[in-house]
Amino acid sequence: MAFDIINYLRAKRELVDRALDTLLPDGGESQARLLESMRYSVLAGGKRLRPILALAAGEAVGADPEKVMPAACAIEMIHTYSLIHDDLPSMDDDALRRGIPTNHRVFGESTAILAGDALLSDAFGMLVAEGLRRGVSARMICEIVSDIAEAAGSRGMTEGQAMDLALTLAGTKDVTLPQVERMHALKTGAMIRVSVTAGARIGGADENQLEKLASYADAVGLAYQIIDDILDIEGEGDLGKERGNDERHGKSTYPGLAGIEESKRKASELTRKAVGILEGFDHRAEALRQIALYLGCRNH
Amino acid sequence: MAFDIINYLRAKRELVDRALDTLLPDGGESQARLLESMRYSVLAGGKRLRPILALAAGEAVGADPEKVMPAACAIEMIHTYSLIHDDLPSMDDDALRRGIPTNHRVFGESTAILAGDALLSDAFGMLVAEGLRRGVSARMICEIVSDIAEAAGSRGMTEGQAMDLALTLAGTKDVTLPQVERMHALKTGAMIRVSVTAGARIGGADENQLEKLASYADAVGLAYQIIDDILDIEGEGDLGKERGNDERHGKSTYPGLAGIEESKRKASELTRKAVGILEGFDHRAEALRQIALYLGCRNH
Numbered sequence: 001m002a003f004d005i006i007n008y009l010r011a012k013r014e015l016v017d018r019a020l021d022t023l024l025p026d027g028g029e030s031q032a033r034l035l036e037s038m039r040y041s042v043l044a045g046g047k048r049l050r051p052i053l054a055l056a057a058g059e060a061v062g063a064d065p066e067k068v069m070p071a072a073c074a075i076e077m078i079h080t081y082s083l084i085h086d087d088l089p090s091m092d093d094d095a096l097r098r099g100i101p102t103n104h105r106v107f108g109e110s111t112a113i114l115a116g117d118a119l120l121s122d123a124f125g126m127l128v129a130e131g132l133r134r135g136v137s138a139r140m141i142c143e144i145v146s147d148i149a150e151a152a153g154s155r156g157m158t159e160g161q162a163m164d165l166a167l168t169l170a171g172t173k174d175v176t177l178p179q180v181e182r183m184h185a186l187k188t189g190a191m192i193r194v195s196v197t198a199g200a201r202i203g204g205a206d207e208n209q210l211e212k213l214a215s216y217a218d219a220v221g222l223a224y225q226i227i228d229d230i231l232d233i234e235g236e237g238d239l240g241k242e243r244g245n246d247e248r249h250g251k252s253t254y255p256g257l258a259g260i261e262e263s264k265r266k267a268s269e270l271t272r273k274a275v276g277i278l279e280g281f282d283h284r285a286e287a288l289r290q291i292a293l294y295l296g297c298r299n300h
Numbered sequence: 301m302a303f304d305i306i307n308y309l310r311a312k313r314e315l316v317d318r319a320l321d322t323l324l325p326d327g328g329e330s331q332a333r334l335l336e337s338m339r340y341s342v343l344a345g346g347k348r349l350r351p352i353l354a355l356a357a358g359e360a361v362g363a364d365p366e367k368v369m370p371a372a373c374a375i376e377m378i379h380t381y382s383l384i385h386d387d388l389p390s391m392d393d394d395a396l397r398r399g400i401p402t403n404h405r406v407f408g409e410s411t412a413i414l415a416g417d418a419l420l421s422d423a424f425g426m427l428v429a430e431g432l433r434r435g436v437s438a439r440m441i442c443e444i445v446s447d448i449a450e451a452a453g454s455r456g457m458t459e460g461q462a463m464d465l466a467l468t469l470a471g472t473k474d475v476t477l478p479q480v481e482r483m484h485a486l487k488t489g490a491m492i493r494v495s496v497t498a499g500a501r502i503g504g505a506d507e508n509q510l511e512k513l514a515s516y517a518d519a520v521g522l523a524y525q526i527i528d529d530i531l532d533i534e535g536e537g538d539l540g541k542e543r544g545n546d547e548r549h550g551k552s553t554y555p556g557l558a559g560i561e562e563s564k565r566k567a568s569e570l571t572r573k574a575v576g577i578l579e580g581f582d583h584r585a586e587a588l589r590q591i592a593l594y595l596g597c598r599n600h
Contacts, residue, residue: 025454033466038454085417108390113388113390114458117382118454118458121456125445138439142432146425149426154325154421161414162333162334162410162411165411166333
């Protein structure tokens with residue numbers, strides 16, 4: 001029977017949504033508003049790409065999905081915090097995210113900042129407590145905390161966002177394609193990479209497998225971002241955010257610099273590369289293969 | 301020879317300042333601005349109360365200070381991130397901190413938000429990597445990451461800041477003393493408590509010792525905050541920030557609600573309580589004793 005990627009993604013998304021609902025802190029009375037704003041953004045849906053990649057990477061090497069889930073959810077919490085902060089007035093000043101008003105438009109700017117801050121702290125706390133509870137070794141948890149912190153911090157996502165803001169200030173005509181690629185590698189690539197490697201680590205992947213899966217993640221991550229930027233220009237489905245954001249913000253993007261056709265060619269090349277990297281893996285890596293192919297031709 | 305608390309604090313502060321300088325990430329060229337803003341705020345000085353408490357608590361139970369230092373510095377990085385975010389225009393909108401312009405006044409609001417975010421991520425990453433390197437067990441590091449994340453997150457410091465903002469909005473006449481105590485326990489108390497318990501844990505403290513030291517920390521933390529608020533009203537020395545901040549911001553404080561004299565009495569009572577709790581500890585707890593006494597009568 002052929003692998004049904006649409007059903008796979010839906011089933012995993014539902015699994016992740018339920019796990020997030022359980023693993024997110026729930027309110028005592030004095031915390032009502034802060035927790036409400038955290039849950040508002042995390043539970044607003046979204047594709048759950050990062051946690052699904054973590055689960056699929058675990059699957060590829062035989063991990064127990066119950067043991068992968070805390071890391072998968074921690075990464076999604078950190079991803080959500082970064083969206084909340086990126087949308088702030090002093091950053092991209094966006095009004096819509098995941099199809100609903102951005103956090104600060106609903107809860108105000110100070111609560112939005114604090115909701116992001118709390119999601120970042122809570123993600124690490126939950127990952128450790130829930131990982132240990134599910135029998136992940138302390139040593140493994142330390143490695144994953146270290147990897148995620150590096151991917152999220154001043155050598156990863158946060159620096160990527162700073163670079164994004166700096167490139168936007170520099171104006172589209174002074175920015176080069178390698179700078180845009182570097183920005184994406186930091187801003188979204190690092191967290192996508194750690195999603196894959198965290199899942200694989202928990203499944204007991206060896207160094208050789210981890211290295212290959214990291215390259216797979218880098219190819220998928222850049223292809224994903226290029227297609228995101230193409231869809232921002234010519235997409236037709238419901239993106240859950242405003243279209244034309246990049247142009248309005250004066251952002252340098254891959255399609256903006258290289259043109260739509262060249263960007264599509266590049267995304268296809270990256271997709272083929274990602275699938276090729278998986279050749280040494282057995283049938284359990286089928287989900288990772290299908291995810292790369294699906295992301296390579298998505299239209300929303 | 302009598303214990304010289306002034307020299308003790310200076311020596312430890314210098315040790316912490318040097319460790320922070322080493323343990324903070326240093327810049328590649330593309331990261332220059334973000335890292336510069338992180339280092340600007342962390343290395344601006346400050347009393348280093350939290351890391352010194354961690355070192356002194358470790359000392360009280362015979363910890364190797366080299367092993368305590370990563371946790372001590374991680375806590376100071378997280379404390380600094382919270383100061384950067386608390387000072388933002390949408391929060392307290394402060395211009396001065398630790399005697400110099402606040403982060404956002406120098407680097408702009410978006411960089412200040414990202415500097416805080418990066419310090420929080422980097423703190424956890426550094427704590428794990430540097431802790432393991434110095435021979436702290438993975439299990440111990442997990443416990444400390446978990447404790448710090450809880451103290452910093454939605455059940456600790458971040459919720460305390462949200463409560464502070466909410467109480468300020470509520471106006472001084474509708475706020476009660478128990479609410480102010482609860483706010484302080486979350487906003488500053490939780491991180492002061494984890495400073496003490498992290499140091500003690502690394503020194504191998506048993507559950508009974510940890511519980512006593514946590515009570516010591518709670519008493520010292522509240523006394524510290526009450527005196528901070530008294531100094532904001534009638535202090536004469538250089539506080540490193542603007543005086544009269546609380547009144548200007550319409551903040552409910554302990555002295556504002558209970559009066560200066562009652563607040564001084566309460567601070568003394570808490571100091572005596574803190575010293576009393578240490579009675580079961582030997583001479584190695586002398587620094588903790590002296591710190592409580594020193595903080596109980598400080599004038600800056």
